[in-house]
Amino acid sequence: MTPSKTGSEMMNAVLYVAPNTLEYRQIPVPQVGPGEILVRIRTALTCGTDLKTYKRGHPVIKPPTVFGHEYAGDVVEVGDGVTQFKPGMRVVAHNSAPCGMCYWCKHNQASMCPDITYKFGAFAEYIVVPAPIVRLNTYEIPAHISYAQAAIMEPLSTVVHGQDTLAIQPGEKVVVFGAGPIGLMHMQMARLRGASQVIAVDMKEFRLQTARELGATETINFKETDPISAIKDLTGGIGPDAVIESAGSPDSWMSAVKVARKGGRVLWFGGLPQGTQITIDSYDIHYGELTMYGLYHCTPVDVYHAHQLITSQRINADNLITTQMPLARVEEALLAMAEGKVVKVAIMP
Numbered sequence: 397m398t399p400s401k402t403g404s405e406m407m408n409a410v411l412y413v414a415p416n417t418l419e420y421r422q423i424p425v426p427q428v429g430p431g432e433i434l435v436r437i438r439t440a441l442t443c444g445t446d447l448k449t450y451k452r453g454h455p456v457i458k459p460p461t462v463f464g465h466e467y468a469g470d471v472v473e474v475g476d477g478v479t480q481f482k483p484g485m486r487v488v489a490h491n492s493a494p495c496g497m498c499y500w501c502k503h504n505q506a507s508m509c510p511d512i513t514y515k516f517g518a519f520a521e522y523i524v525v526p527a528p529i530v531r532l533n534t535y536e537i538p539a540h541i542s543y544a545q546a547a548i549m550e551p552l553s554t555v556v557h558g559q560d561t562l563a564i565q566p567g568e569k570v571v572v573f574g575a576g577p578i579g580l581m582h583m584q585m586a587r588l589r590g591a592s593q594v595i596a597v598d599m600k601e602f603r604l605q606t607a608r609e610l611g612a613t614e615t616i617n618f619k620e621t622d623p624i625s626a627i628k629d630l631t632g633g634i635g636p637d638a639v640i641e642s643a644g645s646p647d648s649w650m651s652a653v654k655v656a657r658k659g660g661r662v663l664w665f666g667g668l669p670q671g672t673q674i675t676i677d678s679y680d681i682h683y684g685e686l687t688m689y690g691l692y693h694c695t696p697v698d699v700y701h702a703h704q705l706i707t708s709q710r711i712n713a714d715n716l717i718t719t720q721m722p723l724a725r726v727e728e729a730l731l732a733m734a735e736g737k738v739v740k741v742a743i744m745p
Contacts, residue, residue: 409520410726412463415453418727431527433481434473439543440518440743441466442729444576450730456514464518465491466550468543488546489525490533490699491515506695519726521745532696535703544742545706545713552702555581557694562638562663566590569636571627573652574643575603577716577740580610582640584711587611595630597623600736610715627655642666646674658684665691717742
């Protein structure tokens with residue numbers, strides 16, 4: 397199929413219509429504008445954000461619309477002014493790019509940019525990459541890296557951002573609440589940074605098994621064991637130096653504070669719905685001299701480092717992808733994620 401600038405050609409896509417409602421239908425192939433590129437998607441990965449969107453919606457994703465945002469593919473067409481990419485090149489693109497001009501961008505806090513350009517729509521045969529993303533956050537895929545491996549770049553970028561914030565030191569003990577895709581990447585990054593102990597906490601045995609394969613030194617199934625007492629026992633009664641909450645659960649946000657050692661650090665990575673309130677003991681924070689970080693998104697520097705980690709194969713991307721399914725089975729793939737039967741699914745349009 398050769399896309400047409402007239403928009404007369406059609407493509408298959410999965411649209412988010414309403415919470416718990418997806419539609420598989422044909423829509424026009426998007427047209428390329430100045431500075432943009434049209435990509436034929438070869439692999440799109442499922443993500444926790446996709447699952448949350450499917451279940452309860454998303455503030456940025458307005459239905460009805462194509463969704464999904466982790467993908468890699470081939471350049472089909474380039475817009476006016478694009479010189480760094482050519483048709484036929486294998487590329488991976490992030491789903492966003494900051495403006496580069498605002499207060500936060502100028503203070504090295506591009507993840508807080510209020511004018512970020514977002515692009516969703518990976519659960520389709522084609523996608524247009526907006527000019528800011530082409531310019532800042534799109535990379536060629538080297539021959540030794542698969543499309544699926546490359547597509548890990550977007551979520552890994554946020555993990556890189558969190559790891560740089562947490563600054564794990566060699567020999568430190570780390571706990572990760574949540575052994576989903578993000579938690580598994582945090583575990584790998586913690587080991588790369590020299591953590592001597594990485595404890596994974598989850599309720600799904602399949603995920604915990606994957607955590608052990610990717611470097612977790614111990615695992616705790618919190619359906620069977622009290623995680624707080626188990627973590628204390630595993631860390632000699634002191635507690636971990638760093639705790640990463642990647643489950644997106646109010647209970648684990650609070651547990652992260654409870655288990656951290658005095659003088660330790662807590663990274664609240666897993667997002668909660670707006671308006672969610674948690675209760676923590678100020679005594680633990682004040683007299684325990686705890687440092688807590690909120691974390692959102694990433695910067696172009698993080699995207700670059702994520703791409704380098706993937707292309708150097710220092711991150712195991714293959715173990716994060718459990719299986720593959722065709723585009724028409726996106727809903728099935730998301731439900732499998734929700735049930736903890738898979739880590740990620742590679743969607744093949």
